[in-house]
Amino acid sequence: MVEEGSGLVSRTESLYRLQTLDLEIIEKTGRLQEVEASLGESEALREARRSLQAEEQRLAELQRRLRRQDLDLRSLTSKIATEEEKLYGGRIKNPKELAGIQEEVRYLKRNRSELEDAMLETMLEIEDVEAEVAARRERLQEIEAEWKQRQAGLREEEAALRARLARLEGERRALRASIDDQDLAIYKELRRKKGGRGVALLVGGLCQGCGVTLPTSKVQEVRRSQDLAFCSNCGRILHVGDAS
Numbered sequence: 001m002v003e004e005g006s007g008l009v010s011r012t013e014s015l016y017r018l019q020t021l022d023l024e025i026i027e028k029t030g031r032l033q034e035v036e037a038s039l040g041e042s043e044a045l046r047e048a049r050r051s052l053q054a055e056e057q058r059l060a061e062l063q064r065r066l067r068r069q070d071l072d073l074r075s076l077t078s079k080i081a082t083e084e085e086k087l088y089g090g091r092i093k094n095p096k097e098l099a100g101i102q103e104e105v106r107y108l109k110r111n112r113s114e115l116e117d118a119m120l121e122t123m124l125e126i127e128d129v130e131a132e133v134a135a136r137r138e139r140l141q142e143i144e145a146e147w148k149q150r151q152a153g154l155r156e157e158e159a160a161l162r163a164r165l166a167r168l169e170g171e172r173r174a175l176r177a178s179i180d181d182q183d184l185a186i187y188k189e190l191r192r193k194k195g196g197r198g199v200a201l202l203v204g205g206l207c208q209g210c211g212v213t214l215p216t217s218k219v220q221e222v223r224r225s226q227d228l229a230f231c232s233n234c235g236r237i238l239h240v241g242d243a244s
């Protein structure tokens with residue numbers, strides 16, 4: 001009697017342990033997928049880098065503009081000197097020609113004055129953009145630091161999950177070998193129908209799968225039965241827990 005009884009206990013015990021392993025394997029696999037999806041560069045990091053690059057590009061364009069303006073200024077200054085040399089050099093005597101040169105000098109000086117204003121504007125703009133580049137660089141460094149820290153944590157978690165899953169799979173294989181094929185088929189079918197939980201503990205007459213208290217006669221039947229017994233309410237395989 002005792003041996004036969006313990007035979008059933010070990011059948012449902014094995015199925016219950018299998019279910020516990022399966023549930024943890026599902027949970028850990030899900031978490032592993034989340035962790036793997038979070039590894040690698042984050043969108044926030046890419047965005048901060050793009051934003052800095054865009055501003056650095058703007059700064060480079062402004063600096064190129066300033067260099068061009070500076071070259072133009074040198075060229076204008078040199079032209080003005082040449083024209084003034086003609087004007088005051090004394091070699092040109094023709095008043096009409098001198099008036100023409102004077103007009104040209106006025107025109108060149110007006111251009112130079114406008115160019116100097118434009119250069120000042122460029123320099124002010126460069127100052128603003130330099131400040132913005134510095135702010136964006138600082139922001140990127142902050143995000144990078146956070147990201148690196150988080151990545152380290154995720155890599156640790158990934159390694160722990162992989163190790164745990166390997167242990168669980170090993171335990172499951174060993175346990176699977178001790179389970180009857182027919183029992184396993186019933187378990188799998190119920191697991192599919194009952195949201196991953198095809199086996200329920202029966203504790204003090206209460207089915208832990210659905211929360212219904214079974215009649216005493218049913219509880220006694222379950223305890224005595226040599227075959228798998230099922231909850232009359234939810235249909236799960238009943239495993240008599242230690243406390244009952």
Ligand SMILES: [Zn+2]
Nearest residue numbers: 207210231234
């Ligand atoms: Zn039930």
